[in-house]
Amino acid sequence: QQQVKQSPQSLIVQKGGIPIINCAYENTAFDYFPWYQQFPGKGPALLIAIRPDVSEKKEGRFTISFNKSAKQFSLHIMDSQPGDSATYFCAGHLNSGNTPLVFGKGTRLSVIA
Amino acid sequence: DGGITQSPKYLFRKEGQNVTLSCEQNLNHDAMYWYRQDPGQGLRLIYYSQIVNDFQKGDIAEGYSVSREKKESFPLTVTSAQKNPTAFYLCASSDSWLAKNIQYFGAGTRLSVL
Numbered sequence: 647q648q649q650v651k652q653s654p655q656s657l658i659v660q661k662g663g664i665p666i667i668n669c670a671y672e673n674t675a676f677d678y679f680p681w682y683q684q685f686p687g688k689g690p691a692l693l694i695a696i697r698p699d700v701s702e703k704k705e706g707r708f709t710i711s712f713n714k715s716a717k718q719f720s721l722h723i724m725d726s727q728p729g730d731s732a733t734y735f736c737a738g739h740l741n742s743g744n745t746p747l748v749f750g751k752g753t754r755l756s757v758i759a
Numbered sequence: 760d761g762g763i764t765q766s767p768k769y770l771f772r773k774e775g776q777n778v779t780l781s782c783e784q785n786l787n788h789d790a791m792y793w794y795r796q797d798p799g800q801g802l803r804l805i806y807y808s809q810i811v812n813d814f815q816k817g818d819i820a821e822g823y824s825v826s827r828e829k830k831e832s833f834p835l836t837v838t839s840a841q842k843n844p845t846a847f848y849l850c851a852s853s854d855s856w857l858a859k860n861i862q863y864f865g866a867g868t869r870l871s872v873l
Contacts, residue, residue, distance in 0.1 A: 652801075655799060678860045687866075687867070688866055689849050689851070689865050689867050690802070690849070690862075690864050691863075692861055692862070692863075695860065735802065737860070739859065739860040746859060747859050747862065750801060751801035752799075752802075
């Protein structure tokens, strides 16, 4: 299965809250999981990424938690701000040569003041 | 400024018309990609090119065509065979096919049908 399943589709949190976006996969050949952030009317941009041999990665207020045995990973945004309102995509990179990057369907996050 | 330039920002297509979306990059990247974005559908891959003079169909190539005659350019043509072309189109590039996990995106072209 070459899919990355992402949930929820949309999420609303209050400023200062910790939104959590979840992704799951089946294929153990995925070897790298980037997250992309897309602001309205713009193209996505790489936000943070993790390999499956690492359980957690932090960059500023963004943290990825990875559960290899459950084949699940999640993005947490600490102290969320209205400026974090965007669509977030998780993705999976397969280590087989000819398969393109596999994207989840995205989560639309709104942080309200 | 290094990056990916997509033009036009907005495009309108008449019934039966072919339209071409431009994508130019000055990052010296080998690989380039076209995605279609619809609400709730995420990013769906239309075509990709691992290297100049090569391209492959993605998941939803029907009704689209591409060329990759120059390293920096990867235009996408939406043909009249594409019956539902209204969407946001994104072009991306990566340093190489092996580095496809790190893609740089343009600002997109929004295509509407008149």
